[in-house]
Amino acid sequence: MAIEVKRLRVAYGEYVAIEDFNMRLERGSIVALIGPSGSGKSTVAKAILRILPPIAKVSGDIYLDNLNILSLQEKYMRDLRLKKISYIPQGSSKVYLNPTLKISDIIRKIYRNRDMEFEENKIRDLLLMVDLEPRILDRYPYMLSGGQLQRVLIAISLLFDPEYIIADEPTASLDVITQRSIGHIFKKLVKSKGLAVLLITHDLTFAKVVANYGIVLHKGKVIEYGEIQELIKMPKSNITKNLVEGSMAVE
Known part of the structure; x- marks a missing residue:
């Protein structure tokens, strides 16, 4: 494949x-x-x-x-x-992570835009997979470091189980x-x-x-x-x- x-x-x-x-x-x-x-x-x-x-x-x-x-x-x-296929564009943490929304709300919006149910357990597992504690779901993007923001984007890219x-x-x-x-x-x-x-x-x-x-x-x-x-x-x-x-x- x-x-x-x-x-x-x-x-x-x-x-x-x-x-x-x-x-x-x-x-x-x-x-x-x-x-x-x-x-x-x-x-x-x-x-x-x-x-x-x-x-x-x-x-x-x-x-x-x-x-x-x-x-x-x-x-x-x-x-x-x-x-x-999932895509992480260059500089996407500034474009896609709305600073006025908590990380959990950003992800909920992604699910809503695709008419899909929010899967909290799956999201927590994905965050752990990218070395983030699930508690960051309650934080705003400005509260996270650049490395944490990039890991959030990687977790988001995995939401729908891509192969590439x-x-x-x-x-x-x-x-x-x-x-x-x-x-x-x-x-x-x-x-x-x-x-x-x-x-x-x-x-x-x-x-x-x-x-x-x-x-x-x-x-x-x-x-x-x-x-x-x-x-x-x-x-x-x-x-x-x-x-x-x-x-x-x-x-």
């Missing part, structure tokens, strides 16, 4: 954001999509989720468990986004110790629940701790790919070498 992307191309008029992108994300693995800002990492994620703006012209094939999702009607794609998670820069603005704790959570979830995670990051230090496999993207094109440790030990391109050197500088 996997998400497989073949010959993906995304263009906005004459501007080509992604060119000939290929990837396979298998259950039980973590793939890191690595690259500097503006390299097209988030565009790949949004193409997989089919949430790019209408102006984007997408071609190629994207298979989810052998189903070509680019050919699906939107109503079926919405169902897949609910039950199969796409996490866009999940450790941005977090300190190194908190980054590693978030990475440990992703690895634990992959092992215990058999999930697959597409990790979007510019941080090779984080990627090498978490991912099995890496894809380096630059200006919409794959520069190199392979097992993450090999990419770091023996980078072939100057782009990857610069990312490695930048990561080593902040370790």
